[in-house]
Amino acid sequence: MFKAKRMARVRLIVLKSKVEPLIKDLHEAGVVDIRKTDYEGLDEGRPLTSFDLVSTELLRIRSALAMMEPLAGKKAGGSDDAEIIPAAKAIEEAKAFEAPDKLRVLNNEAVASNERLKSLDNEAAMAEKLSQFKNVDFKGLSTRTIAYKAGEIQIARIQKLSDSLERIGSSTLISEGNVALVLYSRKDQQAVDAALAETGFNELSVPAAMTTPSEEIRRVNAERELIKTKLKQLKDEMTTLSKNSIIKAAKLFRSLEVEADRAEVATRFPQSRFLCVIEGWMLEESRKTMDKIAQRYGSSLVVEDVKLGHDEMPPTVLDNPKIASPLEFITNSYSLPNYFELDPTMIYLIALPIIYGMIVGDVVYGLLSIIIGYLLMKKFEKSYIMSNVSKIWMYSGVPSMAFGLFFDEFAGMSHFKLAELFKTWTGISLLNAPLWTGFHRMESVVALVALSALLGVVHLTLGFIFGAINEWEHNKKHSAAKIAWIGVEIGLILALLPFMPMLIPELGKIDPGLTMPGLVILVISVIVIAVTEGIIGLIELPGLVGNILSYSRIAAVGIVGVVIAELLNDFLVPTPDKGILLALVLAPIFIILHVLNCFVAMFESLIQGGRLNIVEFKSKFMHGGGGIFVPFALYSKKI
Amino acid sequence: MVDATGGLTTGAGAAIGAGIAMGFSALAAAYSQGSLGSAALGVAAERPEFEKNVLIYVALPETLALFGFLVAVLLWLKISGTA
Numbered sequence: 001m002f003k004a005k006r007m008a009r010v011r012l013i014v015l016k017s018k019v020e021p022l023i024k025d026l027h028e029a030g031v032v033d034i035r036k037t038d039y040e041g042l043d044e045g046r047p048l049t050s051f052d053l054v055s056t057e058l059l060r061i062r063s064a065l066a067m068m069e070p071l072a073g074k075k076a077g078g079s080d081d082a083e084i085i086p087a088a089k090a091i092e093e094a095k096a097f098e099a100p101d102k103l104r105v106l107n108n109e110a111v112a113s114n115e116r117l118k119s120l121d122n123e124a125a126m127a128e129k130l131s132q133f134k135n136v137d138f139k140g141l142s143t144r145t146i147a148y149k150a151g152e153i154q155i156a157r158i159q160k161l162s163d164s165l166e167r168i169g170s171s172t173l174i175s176e177g178n179v180a181l182v183l184y185s186r187k188d189q190q191a192v193d194a195a196l197a198e199t200g201f202n203e204l205s206v207p208a209a210m211t212t213p214s215e216e217i218r219r220v221n222a223e224r225e226l227i228k229t230k231l232k233q234l235k236d237e238m239t240t241l242s243k244n245s246i247i248k249a250a251k252l253f254r255s256l257e258v259e260a261d262r263a264e265v266a267t268r269f270p271q272s273r274f275l276c277v278i279e280g281w282m283l284e285e286s287r288k289t290m291d292k293i294a295q296r297y298g299s300s301l302v303v304e305d306v307k308l309g310h311d312e313m314p315p316t317v318l319d320n321p322k323i324a325s326p327l328e329f330i331t332n333s334y335s336l337p338n339y340f341e342l343d344p345t346m347i348y349l350i351a352l353p354i355i356y357g358m359i360v361g362d363v364v365y366g367l368l369s370i371i372i373g374y375l376l377m378k379k380f381e382k383s384y385i386m387s388n389v390s391k392i393w394m395y396s397g398v399p400s401m402a403f404g405l406f407f408d409e410f411a412g413m414s415h416f417k418l419a420e421l422f423k424t425w426t427g428i429s430l431l432n433a434p435l436w437t438g439f440h441r442m443e444s445v446v447a448l449v450a451l452s453a454l455l456g457v458v459h460l461t462l463g464f465i466f467g468a469i470n471e472w473e474h475n476k477k478h479s480a481a482k483i484a485w486i487g488v489e490i491g492l493i494l495a496l497l498p499f500m501p502m503l504i505p506e507l508g509k510i511d512p513g514l515t516m517p518g519l520v521i522l523v524i525s526v527i528v529i530a531v532t533e534g535i536i537g538l539i540e541l542p543g544l545v546g547n548i549l550s551y552s553r554i555a556a557v558g559i560v561g562v563v564i565a566e567l568l569n570d571f572l573v574p575t576p577d578k579g580i581l582l583a584l585v586l587a588p589i590f591i592i593l594h595v596l597n598c599f600v601a602m603f604e605s606l607i608q609g610g611r612l613n614i615v616e617f618k619s620k621f622m623h624g625g626g627g628i629f630v631p632f633a634l635y636s637k638k639i
Numbered sequence: 640m641v642d643a644t645g646g647l648t649t650g651a652g653a654a655i656g657a658g659i660a661m662g663f664s665a666l667a668a669a670y671s672q673g674s675l676g677s678a679a680l681g682v683a684a685e686r687p688e689f690e691k692n693v694l695i696y697v698a699l700p701e702t703l704a705l706f707g708f709l710v711a712v713l714l715w716l717k718i719s720g721t722a
Contacts, residue, residue: 333691385691445712556705559712607698608705614695 001321002342004626006284007314009306011277018300019276020048023262024087025293026278030633031286033315034268037279042270050087051263057094058256064100065249067107068242071235083251084634087262090255097252099245103238110234113227120224126204127216132176138210141183149182149196151203164195258634265632279306281315281629314339316626324349326391329384334614335624340473342466344622348613351459352392355609357399358455359558361441362565364411365598366400369393372602393602396609408438411594412565424575441555441562447504448555456551457489459612460544463620464489470621481532482621487525488544494518547616553608561601568593650718657714664707671700 010032014022026032038044085093130138130150141148153161158175161182165171168191171184180201184192196203210216269278282290294303308314316336318328320343327348337343360366373393380386404410410418416434423429441448468482495518501507529537572590574583679693 334695445709445716449709550702552709553702553705556709556712560705560708604701607695608701611695611698615699 005317005319013302015300032280034280036268045267048263068246072242072246085255087259124220130213157199161199315629326388329388336626338626353396356396356605357403359605360400361403361407362409363404366397368598370397452554456548467621484525484528491522653714657711661711668704
């Protein structure tokens with residue numbers, strides 16, 4: 001529970017002739033995280049011989065699938081856990097599968113038609129511009145001696161162009177708006193070109209076969225219609241082909257992908273002429289599965305345990321009950337503990353809801369926390385972050401309700417005040433006197449801060465105990481230092497306890513004789529820290545006080561929620577004496593604002609509770625840096 | 640506000656202190672949360688997988704405002720004679 005799952009490093013020495021079936025078996029079993037290894041004297045790993053063939057077919061099917069999915073729908077390809085076709089059959093079927101090639105041909109045709117459509121759009125736009133010259137047959141304008149140019153020109157420059165052409169002679173200018181047509185003798189080509197360039201004439205490229213503009217527009221429109229019909233036919237053909245082939249394509253794709261994984265994994269292990277040496281991490285609990293695989297290969301396979309190297313760190317697989325899985329999200333997100341460290345998830349499971357509960361501390365808000373958490377969990381079932389956060393909210397609702405009873409808070413009201421409100425509406429008196437006296441947070445702020453700090457001391461002590469256990473194996477001195485830190489905490493508390501009644505009179509008189517033993521424990525602990533951790537330890541001493549005081553945020557955030565709730569209750573509580581109409585208007589506003597206040601409290605409690613666990617608590621014992629276990633498996637998943 | 644000698648009463652001094660504690664701590668928290676927030680959004684945009692990690696860091700400066708608030712509440716209760 002507090003330790004990661006036991007891991008073993010295994011070495012599999014297998015005959016090269018058996019490596020392909022072994023890879024297949026390991027892939028299906030999914031028990032070994034195969035790591036890249038090198039051995040002196042052995043060749044570096046190479047992919048299996050099928051790799052090139054599989055990659056080629058995989059690429060072909062993948063590009064076809066990319067075209068099929070938008071046409072047939074992604075879901076039409078079936079689920080990811082569909083049956084896997086054996087490698088040889090998958091390659092054979094992929095080779096014989098004609099749909100990708102047919103689809104590519106149709107797609108190329110569609111692309112070409114779209115290009116032609118764009119070019120026709122340009123031709124239509126050009127013909128539209130020349131529509132002023134409706135009776136001009138452009139095809140007949142060009143002869144052996146006469147040429148023409150049609151184009152756009154700024155209206156203000158037409159006169160200049162006209163003058164220039166007049167000087168050249170043997171040329172004519174016809175203009176309509178900003179479109180001009182220049183007829184000229186071919187022998188004056190150069191002079192005309194210069195005049196046109198000088199006036200910023202933008203020539204339109206008129207097709208040689210164009211007769212009149214209206215005729216050209218008719219021709220273009222007719223061709224456009226033809227192409228659109230063709231495109232529709234092509235799309236229909238592609239859709240039908242996609243719908244008919246996508247299941248097979250998806251199945252082949254998955255099968256080839258699996259085969260590609262298997263062919264590629266061989267690059268991770270070295271080989272000689274006859275042998276391959278596969279090495280990786282395996283969970284101890286998977287040993288039986290591995291034994292079964294080994295039995296199938298008899299003397300062709302040797303499985304042996306590898307002694308852990310000095311700097312080697314096995315990957316971490318957390319071992320917690322299912323109830324703790326939402327809290328594993330926090331452990332995973334903020335540095336995984338390394339293999340040899342204690343896993344703090346179970347402490348998070350207890351500490352986070354308690355801190356959260358103490359901050360929210362309201363029966364109604366606790367209930368809302370469970371309801372909102374449940375609704376969000378259903379809504380964001382597939383989101384890793386939100387589903388876990390929602391579950392934490394649900395868990396934490398229970399201690400919130402418990403603290404709500406302790407603080408006597410029901411949406412910021414005491415249970416008696418709530419009963420009074422009920423009476424104003426129904427006339428039914430549920431209570432004549434309060435059933436119990438709660439610990440009112442607003443009236444006992446100092447005591448609440450002290451209670452928060454006490455929770456901090458307990459939490460940090462747990463952190464130091466974890467730290468002492470973690471360090472025990474590596475360095476006894478560091479382990480002793482962690483215990484000395486607990487001594488500092490105890491010494492401080494004992495030394496200060498007799499002075500506490502000055503701040504919290506409810507505590508009564510506390511024996512002043514506690515101060516001296518407290519100081520003794522404190523001094524001894526500080527000496528131990530100085531010896532074991534040196535000057536750094538001494539510098540960190542005030543930090544411990546800061547860490548403990550940091551827990552007073554529990555009181556602060558809690559009070560913020562109480563103040564807002566009380567303000568809402570003072571100004572917006574709907575009562576019949578305000579008039580039924582006003583009460584009806586106030587009721588939804590009152591409820592919505594309380595829900596909002598609850599949501600803010602939920603968010604803040606999670607963030608601040610998370611922070612106390614991650615920053616204050618975890619830093620007392622965890623180095624982190626744990627590796628992730630990624631077994632070589634079908635659709636490999638991180639564990 | 641002012642006592643017989645012309646100085647501030649304890650209550651007035653505490654009220655001003657509460658205001659200063661709350662105001663300046665909130666300003667400090669807002670300033671640092673602004674810088675952290677923009678950096679965190681940058682991280683989240685470039686590396687979405689770290690989105691959840693940066694959230695906690697954005698919340699860290701809130702501590703300043705919370706402690707300011709706590710001091711202000713304690714002073715306020717002192718004025719009202721509750722604590």
